[in-house]
Amino acid sequence: MSFALVLSTAPTTPALTADLVAAAAAAAGLPADAARWLFPDVAAELPVAAAVDLAAVRAALGNAPIDANLVETDGRRKRLLVADMESTLIENEMLDDLAAEIGIGPQIAAITEKSMRGEVDFAQSVRERVALLTDLPLSIMETCAARIRVMPGAKSLIATMAAHGARCVIATGGFGYFAHPVADDLGCHEVHCNHLEVAADGTRLTGRLIDPIFDRAAKRHTLEGAAADLGLPLSATLAVGDGANDLDMLSVAGFGVAFRAKPIVSAAAKLALSHSDLTGLLFLQGYTASDITRD
Template sequence: MPQILTLVAPPGGLDAALLPRLRDALQALGASTGAADWLAPEEAVDLPFDGLAAEQAVAAARAALGEAPVDAIAVPAEGRRKRLLLADMDSTIVTSETLDEIAAYAGLKEEIAAITRRSMNGELDFRQALIARVGMLRGLPVSALDRTWEATALTPGARALVATMRANGAHCTLVSGGFTFFTGRVAALVGFHAHYSNTLEIADGRLTGKVGEPILDRDAKLATLKRLAAELSLPLEAALTVGDGANDLAMIQAAGLGIAFRAKPVVAAAARARVDHADLRALLFVQGYRAAEIRED
């Protein structure tokens, strides 16, 4: 079977009774299907299929699943395991938008968060929105960054994603429109090989309200993907990218496996693959990793 449809749910949330319904839906469209292969009991399963485009298979799966909190992603059977990972940070590897959380210490969280939402949904130019938001924080003490970091939480599955891919020879990079103050700490905590992001200018212990140049935006994320792939002598097909915002969309669309993770509507609609319900371990299951192969460190 040349393609694999992977179903992933939060632990304990995948009912085997869904499989006959799914198989019937695929076969009704002319697909042939193989035997189901459980990667993790009640959490992830592979269903090989042939004779149907990946987009059709995913659409049929979502229709068959109805309101069940299950993600469905179809990939070619060959080359499933990727050798390069580029991951966004805010609302992807960590659960929050760190700039919005910094803004809370200036009493501007709601105002800045509203700009962030519009930027991440592609309604505002990322560069201009970033400059405007950081400008509003001029004079804020650096201690606000430390307090924000103390409250920052990793997304479930983040450590497992990076540890497992690293153990299998993949190069793992954090690429963010956020700031080095956080990406450096997240990279060290999670185990990324490298991190790329923006720089907050600081003088006399306070934010100046300026962002260092050059600004890492949507185009820079795509350029980073292409540069790293070239440096590692890998085709883009061997890359996995993941993010949630409009500034991630170019790299998501360019990679062999690009995943919109709990993404903004414009990103979820445009990405070939998306994860709406499961945690970041879903990115391992989609690559064919079994539960017993997943590492935490």
């Protein structure tokens, strides 16, 4: 079994220098010239024969905004991507945005934060938050949808993996009203999400969700089901997310990546990106600058 020690940072603020690569190589017991640059100043990898001490590597990098991850190189390019949406494929948390628009931001945000940290059951928390939106006009939904900000690297991630034959799926506890347009914009193949109930007059929310709730277990089932449909082993899958409700799917994916995640998620995930944008997922798979379809 062979491994790659992958070093990456955000392309908008490239911070990976030859000296930092050399320091990481030394900490891993390798010569500096063993490194292969995937993207100048942004990502490099070091081939290693066995697991290395990541804590020592990260210590060698000091306070530099560099992610260091160890990945198996066999079957490295994944054929299925299952991604969370909010704070992952997009920068927004849409319930928080809706709440801020109508002046109940602190109430919603407090419940959201507890849910993302795993302190309360997701299904319970989402029902409580949606209840606070009773009679919300759909015009406000439209206003917030217009403010969605795609996460840096998201379009490159989806376009590059799709171009190399991967299926790309959104699995979100968020709402179809937002998730389907995001999927269309990014070029995702499927969406699995929750759905808000709309009043009979078609102008406002009822404050209820349409069952069943798409929760933590449903995310894992989505990944497992999509892999089975494609005839893929779970080792050929990649899952990415930031919150506690992503932990189950991250735990079974070939590459389970915590992206700018809550501490409970980063601690549990096999791989973590805290500084890189979403192109970091491509570098974990060994893609180089020339392979990447740019945003």
